[in-house]
Amino acid sequence: MAPARTRAARAGCWTGEVAMLEAFADLSTPLVADACLRCGVPLRSAHSGIRPVVAGQGIAGRVLPVRHYGSVDVFLEAFGRAQAGDVLVIDNGGRSDEACVGDLAVLEAEAAGVAALVVWGLHRDTPELAAIGLPVFSYGSYPAGPARLDEREPEALVTARFGPHLVSASDIVFADDDGVLFVAAQRAEQVLVTAHQIWQSERDQARRIREGQTLRQQTAFDDYLARRAADPSYTFRRHLRRIGGAIEE
Known part of the structure; x- marks a missing residue:
């Protein structure tokens, strides 16, 4: 069944790809996964268990990668690079001992034109996120935020790890109730x-x-x-x- 709501990327110079991404509104991640298999495109799927905070939301957009180290400043810096419709893909190492995004980060993402957030980790402020309505995909909720501040890597705003996968702005992310997939932008039209x-x-x-x-x-x-x-x-x-x-x- 097609997602009830799909936000498609509209990055500045992607004139032909706008329609391509909007086409995902009539599709689903299982169909995209099957298409990857048929097209010989490597299947890069997030580990099972990732879910939208609000069910029924589907997204498609260019990856805006960021690695989290315990402080929100890296998100604010990423938002300064965002193009309308980008999807913030957060590498928090799949940690289960902290939530790395909450209502303020999501509100700021919306103000920056970001279409959605996909988190390799946890979120908090669940009722507030539901009220905001911006799609957030994560592995669950946790009340406590970070109590650490790790050293930042040079690639913090260039690539993000998501399980075994490394993603960047050259990738498209598709997500709905069934999960999250990453597809190289140059193959995305063929796959769709x-x-x-x-x-x-x-x-x-x-x-x-x-x-x-x-x-x-x-x-x-x-x-x-x-x-x-x-x-x-x-x-x-x-x-x-x-x-x-x-x-x-």
């Missing part, structure tokens, strides 16, 4: 076009199921079982490619 094709095919399959034609019938599943019995190397994905199916790839 493919995701839309998958969406159309799956909607047609769903319609036919409701009309009485089962998925087993649509995929000629009995034929698949017979072919697999004769040739154990015959996989379901190979079968789907042969018949033009859209499930799994």
Whole structure:
């Protein structure tokens, strides 16, 4: 199901990519993930468990990377570089012993034109964030803020780590209730076009199921079982490619 609300990036010189990013409003991260697989684009997904503070929000935008060291000043500096529609991607090392963003940081992000925040870590001030309405994706809430001040790395405003992934302004971030994905900007249009094709095919399959034609019938599943019995190397994905199916790839 498509996100109820999508904020698409509108970075200054991205005339053609504005429409591309807005296309995500009709899609979802599962469709984008399937499209990455079909296009041969490396799947860079945030670890499971990340959720929007307010359910039903979907976002798509250029990554505005930042690494957190215990003080809000690095966020303020990042906001000075923000272009309208950017998504602040915060590397807080996945820490579970502190919240690195709250209502003031989110209000300032909104004032800077930032479309959303995606946090490898935790947030606080949950009721206030819900009232503000700017999409915030994190791994949960925690009442205490940082009680540390670590040494800042030179790449603090250039790249952000997110689990095993390293992201930068050359990446697009997609997020909704199912999770968060990062796609290289130069491949994003191809991925979104493919995701839309998958969406159309799956909607047609769903319609036919409701009309009485089962998925087993649509995929000629009995034929698949017979072919697999004769040739154990015959996989379901190979079968789907042969018949033009859209499930799994």
